[in-house]
Amino acid sequence: MKIICIGRNYVAHALELKNEVPTKPVFFLKPDSALVISNRPFFYPGFSSDVHHELEVVIRIDRLGRSIEEQYASRYFSEIGLGIDFTARDLQAEQKKNGLPWEIAKGFDYSAPVSEFFPVSRFGDIHDLSFRLDLNGKTVQEGSTSLMIFTFEKIIAYVSRFMTLKTGDLIFTGTPAGVGPVAINDRLEAYLEGEKVMDFPVK
Numbered sequence: 001m002k003i004i005c006i007g008r009n010y011v012a013h014a015l016e017l018k019n020e021v022p023t024k025p026v027f028f029l030k031p032d033s034a035l036v037i038s039n040r041p042f043f044y045p046g047f048s049s050d051v052h053h054e055l056e057v058v059i060r061i062d063r064l065g066r067s068i069e070e071q072y073a074s075r076y077f078s079e080i081g082l083g084i085d086f087t088a089r090d091l092q093a094e095q096k097k098n099g100l101p102w103e104i105a106k107g108f109d110y111s112a113p114v115s116e117f118f119p120v121s122r123f124g125d126i127h128d129l130s131f132r133l134d135l136n137g138k139t140v141q142e143g144s145t146s147l148m149i150f151t152f153e154k155i156i157a158y159v160s161r162f163m164t165l166k167t168g169d170l171i172f173t174g175t176p177a178g179v180g181p182v183a184i185n186d187r188l189e190a191y192l193e194g195e196k197v198m199d200f201p202v203k
């Protein structure tokens with residue numbers, strides 16, 4: 001499986017990192033070795049001193065598809081959850097400055113913890129889902145999927161023009177504003193529609 005991550009999908013986050021608001025989706029990949037499940041700890045990597053949390057809504061692809069039309073895109077996923085796109089911001093800044101790829105900043109081990117996944121049918125309107133991240137009991141990120149620049153369907157249509165989507169692939173759909181550093185011994189708790197779906201420590 002592959003993990004596809006959308007960058008800059010919320011206006012306020014694009015601006016907080018002084019990026020332009022994109023006119024088409026920006027995406028990158030993380031390897032399957034980045035995945036963390038079942039609230040296992042995030043192990044802080046020794047090669048960075050500025051790892052940031054990015055809380056994102058994640059969809060799981062459940063059908064093979066390529067060049068999917070936007071109007072049919074909703075047929076290609078039926079489960080939704082949350083994930084954290086951990087980012088070594090110091091390495092990312094260095095890579096960006098030099099025009100180099102982001103993998104070392106985004107694709108490292110443990111950089112993609114995800115919650116359990118829930119059927120889309122459980123939610124009233126997936127285009128208006130609230131989610132938030134608490135760091136040591138204090139809310140640091142809050143978002144709603146209603147604020148996404150590119151909807152789930154637009155993302156699927158765009159990404160599948162370039163690469164075939166397969167069952168089990170995950171798409172991280174971008175972070176709202178409020179990204180910031182984590183430290184060893186921090187506790188992260190993530191909520192989807194008010195329900196806690198992630199709770200894990202940084203070690």
Ligand code: MG
Binds near residue numbers: 006056085174
């Ligand atoms: Mg992200």
